[in-house]
Amino acid sequence: MLRPLVQGMSCLRLHGAQSGALREAVQGGGAAARALPHPLLQTVRTTFILKRKTRPYLVNTHKKVRDRRLKARHFQYVLVEDTNIKKKEPVKVLLRTSVEGLGSRGEVVEVAPNKARKELLLPGLAVYASPDNLEKFSTLITDTTQEDQPSSPFALSTANMLSMKVIYVSMNKYKPWVLEPWHIRVAFRKVGVIMPERPSPCPRTPSPARTLTSRTKNLQSRLRVEAGMGRQGVVGAEGGWSTVVGRHGGGRVSWGPAWGPKEGGVVINNKEEAAVRCRLNHYTSNMLDRLPCQGNFWELPSDPLFPEQAALLEELNSRNQQPEEEELD
């Protein structure tokens, strides 16, 4: 309803006597007209393609005009196509900054027109990839160094997703073990995150085991320990060995430079890093002997395995906590 009204009003204004200057400007075209920001002059797509229900027959010319008139039935139409609801072609836009899940700076990408307008063009993240703009922003790609950009459109969202997760590292309940990077890789793979095996740059001989006797007491009650793999790389930087002693079995946590080029954390494409919360789970294949299953385990508190990472874990926990609902009085 509104659209034809708006169009009609715009025509009125154009033909009205008072807006003579405006009409001249618009009809004359040129720079002046383009400079006029008038909401009513924006293109309104009101094209409906119709078809007559009844086709009028050809009439002999010698007949009177009265007989040649179209009948009421000739003014009944069937809608063939509404151009408004037609699927629109994607538009090409030039990204001025890197956009997650889409592309990096200076890249020309194809996006659905509505999405392009709302999410890219209006916030100023991108411009239309017109020849003028391409020329204007041609320096964008050359100016940016690789370091400014994410390594891939999906790397950042993967990193975000990983830092939200709490991943259980299942280690045997009875056999002694030393936690190694490949255990973590397997734990990640089990929850559907594939990581490459990074070659260790400098294999180190383990320093003498450091027993976390103070932690032992706490462990006995829950047997689940939380170890943060943080960017700070407290574990990695230390390069030492720690021992976790459980009630039933024991294990040592070794976290060394073998983890990757950068200490600790998951490194995506050798660039983006994510701190992921991991918990040790004392596992056995005997169903009856397993630790009881915990619902919503990611919400449960747990002790940090390495005291140095307590602050990082706290930050990760608080970031991923659901905001508590306010009580209604």
Add this chain to the structure above:
Amino acid sequence: MASLAAVCSTGVARTQVLRWAATSLHTSAALEAARKGTRAKAEAKKKASKKEEVKREFIPLKKRLELKQTGGASPRRFEDHLKNPSDDVWVTTFYKWKVYTVEEALAMHRETHHATQADLPDAHVYVCIELDMAADKKNRFIDDFYNVIRMPHDFNTGQERSILVISSNEEVHEQALQMGATHAAGLEVVKQAQAGDINLWEYDHYIAETEILPELVAIRGLIKKRFPTVRNGTAGNDVLAILERFTKGVEYNTSKDKYHHDYATIRVPFGQLSMSNDQLEENLSAVLKEVERQKPPRKSSNLITMVMIVSPPSREQFKFDPTPYLLQSVMPIKAAVTG
């Protein structure tokens, strides 16, 4: 007619009389015949238009609703719309499944079953095969099938089968029982079964000598599709060789989806993680070739659509490419069809 003319001439009641005359006038034989013809025509037309009443069988509501169910979307995994992973760390839900080699898949299962983790070094390795059961004709599907495969490298399968060996030779009976047959007997089985002395349904498989098959026809109605035949590989001259396949082999069977008749799966163990990679690959190849052999001649599309390696209790499944394991052609043995 004279009286009629007299009445007509009276004037007042003229119209009424005319009406009466019209009804009584059509009495000639010719007209009568014509009317009879039209009547017959109308009756014939009525008869033709009358539909034959179809007797509808009563279907209870519960069953009628069941028949309406379609089972929803196909259980097959469609991943045409997904991309291949581009990063070195990725979340599998958003991408196509990676196609591993068999060695990689086995190595990964050995990791999860390592002594420091699940500690199950002897766990069974299964191959999960997804099948396309649609034949070339529309609405025509391959029936469920089963068979027992003798692996190139034996392992403890954990499967138990009850086998009845029927042979006319008494020496064979003793050997068969030693080899692990549940029961071995001669032709007296026929009479015993008919008298109800033994229950044939207690046995999963029946193996018999080719020569005595004609005498066994009497019990064919009891064991139906499991009746020993040369074609199924359950009858032959050397019963003991067949028995060995049944005692030491691995049984597989397809399980069709309830609603999607073109979708079936096979899950069969082909070894243990403690076996060497070469042994496992040879066993795997034997399984895949055996299943491929069941493809009917009138089926143009592939029977095997997807294969994965699984090793419980780990729920991980690793897809791999079966083509290199299917290359060699082997003599076909037709598997039995589940009845």
